[in-house]
Amino acid sequence: MTNIVGNLLIFLSLSSSFVSAYFYFKKKVSFFLKSYLLSCLLCFSSFFFLIYCFVVSDFSVSAVYQNSHSTKPLIYKIAGSWGNHEGSMLLFTCIIAIYGFVFFYTSKNVESNFRNLTIFFQNLLKIIFLFYLFFLSNPFDYVFSNPTEGLGLNPILQDPLLLIHPPFLYFGYIGFSLILSLVLSGLIKNFFDKEWASFSKNWVIVSWTFLTVGILLGSIWAYYELGWGGYWFWDPVENASLMPWILSVALIHSMLIMEKNNTFKSWTALLAIFTFSLSLFGTFLVRSGILNSVHTFANDPERGLFILGIIIFIIFFSLIIFILKTNFTEEKKNIVFLSKENFLMYNNLFLIFFLLVVIIGTVYPIILATFSNETISVGPFYYNTILAPFVFVFLFLMGTGPMMKWYKNEFKSKVSLIISIGLISLILVLVLCYLSKKINIIYVLGLFFSFYLISATIYEIALNTKIVKIKQNLGKNLSHLGFGLLIMSVTLNSFFSKEYNFMINLNEKFTSDDIEILFEDFRITKQSNFDQFSTKFKISKNNETIILRPSIRKYNQPEQLTSEVSIKNTLLKDFYLAINYSSIGERRLIGARYYENFFILGIWISSIIIIFGGISRLIFRK
Amino acid sequence: MKYFLIVIIFLLSFESFANDKINSKVIEISKNLRCLVCQGQSINDSDSDFALDVKKLVKKSLEDGKTDKEIYSYLKLKYGDWILYKTPFNLRTIFLWLLPIIIILIGMKLILRRTKFE
Amino acid sequence: MKKNKKLFFLFTTTLVVTTIFVFVVLTNQKHLPSATIGTIVEPINGYLVNDIKKEKILLNKEFKNEKFLINIFSSWCGPCREEHKYLLKFKNNNIKVVGINYKDNHKNMFIFLKELGNPYYAIVNDKDGYQSIKLGAFGVPETFLIDENKKIVLKQIGPIDDSAYFKFLRVIKK
Numbered sequence: 001m002t003n004i005v006g007n008l009l010i011f012l013s014l015s016s017s018f019v020s021a022y023f024y025f026k027k028k029v030s031f032f033l034k035s036y037l038l039s040c041l042l043c044f045s046s047f048f049f050l051i052y053c054f055v056v057s058d059f060s061v062s063a064v065y066q067n068s069h070s071t072k073p074l075i076y077k078i079a080g081s082w083g084n085h086e087g088s089m090l091l092f093t094c095i096i097a098i099y100g101f102v103f104f105y106t107s108k109n110v111e112s113n114f115r116n117l118t119i120f121f122q123n124l125l126k127i128i129f130l131f132y133l134f135f136l137s138n139p140f141d142y143v144f145s146n147p148t149e150g151l152g153l154n155p156i157l158q159d160p161l162l163l164i165h166p167p168f169l170y171f172g173y174i175g176f177s178l179i180l181s182l183v184l185s186g187l188i189k190n191f192f193d194k195e196w197a198s199f200s201k202n203w204v205i206v207s208w209t210f211l212t213v214g215i216l217l218g219s220i221w222a223y224y225e226l227g228w229g230g231y232w233f234w235d236p237v238e239n240a241s242l243m244p245w246i247l248s249v250a251l252i253h254s255m256l257i258m259e260k261n262n263t264f265k266s267w268t269a270l271l272a273i274f275t276f277s278l279s280l281f282g283t284f285l286v287r288s289g290i291l292n293s294v295h296t297f298a299n300d301p302e303r304g305l306f307i308l309g310i311i312i313f314i315i316f317f318s319l320i321i322f323i324l325k326t327n328f329t330e331e332k333k334n335i336v337f338l339s340k341e342n343f344l345m346y347n348n349l350f351l352i353f354f355l356l357v358v359i360i361g362t363v364y365p366i367i368l369a370t371f372s373n374e375t376i377s378v379g380p381f382y383y384n385t386i387l388a389p390f391v392f393v394f395l396f397l398m399g400t401g402p403m404m405k406w407y408k409n410e411f412k413s414k415v416s417l418i419i420s421i422g423l424i425s426l427i428l429v430l431v432l433c434y435l436s437k438k439i440n441i442i443y444v445l446g447l448f449f450s451f452y453l454i455s456a457t458i459y460e461i462a463l464n465t466k467i468v469k470i471k472q473n474l475g476k477n478l479s480h481l482g483f484g485l486l487i488m489s490v491t492l493n494s495f496f497s498k499e500y501n502f503m504i505n506l507n508e509k510f511t512s513d514d515i516e517i518l519f520e521d522f523r524i525t526k527q528s529n530f531d532q533f534s535t536k537f538k539i540s541k542n543n544e545t546i547i548l549r550p551s552i553r554k555y556n557q558p559e560q561l562t563s564e565v566s567i568k569n570t571l572l573k574d575f576y577l578a579i580n581y582s583s584i585g586e587r588r589l590i591g592a593r594y595y596e597n598f599f600i601l602g603i604w605i606s607s608i609i610i611i612f613g614g615i616s617r618l619i620f621r622k
Numbered sequence: 623m624k625y626f627l628i629v630i631i632f633l634l635s636f637e638s639f640a641n642d643k644i645n646s647k648v649i650e651i652s653k654n655l656r657c658l659v660c661q662g663q664s665i666n667d668s669d670s671d672f673a674l675d676v677k678k679l680v681k682k683s684l685e686d687g688k689t690d691k692e693i694y695s696y697l698k699l700k701y702g703d704w705i706l707y708k709t710p711f712n713l714r715t716i717f718l719w720l721l722p723i724i725i726i727l728i729g730m731k732l733i734l735r736r737t738k739f740e
Numbered sequence: 741m742k743k744n745k746k747l748f749f750l751f752t753t754t755l756v757v758t759t760i761f762v763f764v765v766l767t768n769q770k771h772l773p774s775a776t777i778g779t780i781v782e783p784i785n786g787y788l789v790n791d792i793k794k795e796k797i798l799l800n801k802e803f804k805n806e807k808f809l810i811n812i813f814s815s816w817c818g819p820c821r822e823e824h825k826y827l828l829k830f831k832n833n834n835i836k837v838v839g840i841n842y843k844d845n846h847k848n849m850f851i852f853l854k855e856l857g858n859p860y861y862a863i864v865n866d867k868d869g870y871q872s873i874k875l876g877a878f879g880v881p882e883t884f885l886i887d888e889n890k891k892i893v894l895k896q897i898g899p900i901d902d903s904a905y906f907k908f909l910r911v912i913k914k
Contacts, residue, residue, distance in 0.1 A: 315754075368714065500649075699776075
């Protein structure tokens with residue numbers, strides 16, 4: 001019964017989307033819009049219905065059977081609806097509808113031909129994914145064996161952070177679908193100029209903000225849950241989320257030029273097309289099974305090929321429109337050296353470089369393995385080595401760019417300012433080196449350029465004396481400040497963190513340097529769906545003691561062991577201890593990993609500041 | 623429940639690692655090695671039999687006085703470049719390192735071509 | 741560039757990129773590369789099963805101009821039980837098998853072999869897993885075919901099944 005309802009809702013949403021497209025071609029605008037809104041509502045209903053199926057534990061629905069269990073706490077039953085391939089694709093499609101829906105209600109003042117065509121494209125996208133959902137990836141498939149119990153949700157996914165991480169990511173990725181629709185519509189309807197840029201930029205910032213939150217949540221989750229002491233692993237799926245993020249930053253800055261000068265239109269259009277393509281590309285990588293990663297969802301070449309087909313079709317179609325409709329004569333104008341536009345161009349250049357490094361690093365091993373039967377590993381060593389020097393220069397550009405003026409080269413007038421800020425940064429770095437007793441070329445450069453950006457941004461903030469100006473620039477200033485703080489925190493973290501790996505026995509001590517770790521006690525408890533082996537460790541360092549209580553959990557459905565990390569956060573350091581159950585042949589032992597993670601709090605806070613930058617920009621827009 | 627009792631019993635028969643410097647070296651080297659039977663973990667982070675064996679081997683080699691290079695090349699001999707996380711710079715990986723650089727240089731040339739120097 | 745040229749460029753690039761991607765997705769198998777295939781097997785120390793004193797000797801010298809197998813096994817390994825009958829078949833075909841006892845307890849190994857039969861010509865004690873690493877193995881069970889020149893020519897990761905058994909046999913008969 002429930003399968004029929006679910007399938008019907010998806011089918012009706014798909015049909016009404018077709019009907020809507022039909023009305024568009026017939027130029028019946030009112031019916032076009034009404035049927036579009038109806039198809040969106042039907043799409044939302046199907047998703048809410050899926051959640052309902054999870055909540056009541058209806059195991060005749062395949063997504064529920066494969067991913068849930070009657071003993072799951074309610075909130076995780078709900079989250080189970082998007083914690084699996086089919087359900088997440090339904091959420092994905094639903095969000096495409098949400099963006100169209102919200103765009104409809106917030107664009108009443110926009111030129112109607114352009115507006116309608118945008119909605120048409122957004123509808124077209126929804127059709128494509130509803131099609132994929134209904135035929136190839138249906139959460140409402142019927143389970144013939146009529147099971148009375150489900151196969152259970154992966155215990156690692158039972159986490160509050162993980163509830164909200166995918167939705168935020170999707171709101172980020174899919175927001176770029178709306179940008180694509182805006183671009184295609186703008187190009188076709190010849191509404192692609194300053195006004196278009198000004199309007200669309202806000203949507204890019206909305207998506208970018210969501211994506212930043214999503215990436216941050218993933219990072220926080222990895223830190224607290226995976227037990228490897230880190231927050232970023234250059235894992236292919238992490239990279240997949242970083243790619244559209246980087247390109248969207250380039251897009252925002254390119255739109256700034258377009259908004260001011262009415263130039264860089266072709267470039268902006270191209271960036272917009274590829275930002276969404278990267279969002280889809282990321283989806284393909286995750287679901288095709290050609291990646292080796294902790295994250296991989298569905299290892300199914302057939303599904304992978306279909307999404308690949310969709311991506312290629314969308315890019316191909318968009319590029320045809322791009323080629324046919326871009327012929328902007330103003331583009332031949334030259335850019336003045338060291339003007340603000342010039343700096344923005346270099347911003348784009350560097351961002352494209354970062355993007356290519358991430359793409360090449362992720363994809364190269366796959367290509368190499370296919371054509372030469374050799375496999376290589378691309379890890380933090382590659383990324384850190386190749387990115388570091390360019391990031392430093394980029395920080396300098398970020399700090400100096402805002403000082404520059406549009407159209408003119410006024411660099412000479414700012415030289416003394418730049419040098420002063422440089423000197424302040426240098427002094428701060430030297431002080432820090434003296435206090436921390438550490439000198440290392442990467443460390444010094446990383447701090448120097450971060451301080452430069454931070455100081456330059458503080459200068460920018462101080463320049464704004466009128467409330468109006470403060471509000472206008474708050475977005476830019478907070479984002480830039482946050483980024484400077486982020487690189488500073490990352491630098492400090494990579495140089496001052498420590499790690500100790502050891503195996504330990506009850507009542508035994510592990511000592512190293514000036515630290516002493518005692519395995520004091522343990523306890524075994526039973527919870528609703530797992531058994532827990534909790535431990536008590538006493539860590540002594542320089543006459544200070546802290547207690548950490550890591551544990552191991554044994555879940556019963558599916559049977560899986562997880563390690564629960566114990567962390568004590570302080571301003572400067574995180575004391576982090578993870579234990580695991582390891583085996584040496586037939587002997588089972590407790591292994592422990594103790595980390596002193598330096599200034600992790602700085603990383604989280606600076607990311608939050610960046611996010612606030614995005615939010616401020618939206619609140620205080622003109 | 624039974625399982626945890628077994629864990630406790632085995633806890634009572636065990637050896638602990640003592641030497642600090644070698645320990646941190648083991649961690650450093652293990653972080654640069656890929657666990658070949660895991661999904662994207664380093665030898666350091668994994669607790670599989672394979673990873674534990676390699677960790678033990680690294681420790682023993684260090685105690686026997688072998689250098690980092692010798693340890694890496696031995697494992698490379700047995701398992702291929704794949705086991706190294708430190709992406710080497712050789713004929714096979716040359717594009718990996720050079721392609722981004724080439725592209726940024728091309729991009730820079732394109733920008734400079736349209737730059738008016740005043 | 742004129743519009744037509746751009747369109748042409750787009751068409752060809754799309755075709756090329758699509759072909760590459762499809763090829764990559766379809767041919768991608770999660771295979772574990774074997775760097776030791778084609779290399780000479782390192783010296784192994786073990787004892788001959790027939791030797792009552794269980795004296796440790798250099799096994800490489802025991803095989804003069806014949807192909808032989810090396811099988812990594814342990815008493816606590818489930819799949820090892822599944823493949824055991826194939827090892828006995830090898831023995832019955834007069835093919836010598838060296839057993840590498842991986843991180844195992846001696847007593848348990850004897851009980852295991854008594855229960856299932858002993859297919860081995862010689863046994864190597866691999867308490868720490870080093871011998872397996874010497875072969876470039878990933879775990880247990882794993883089986884290697886060594887040729888007359890002491891080169892590793894074939895490898896089976898995981899338990900031997902019907903197709904693997906016949907594949908080994910074919911190469912041995914050559």
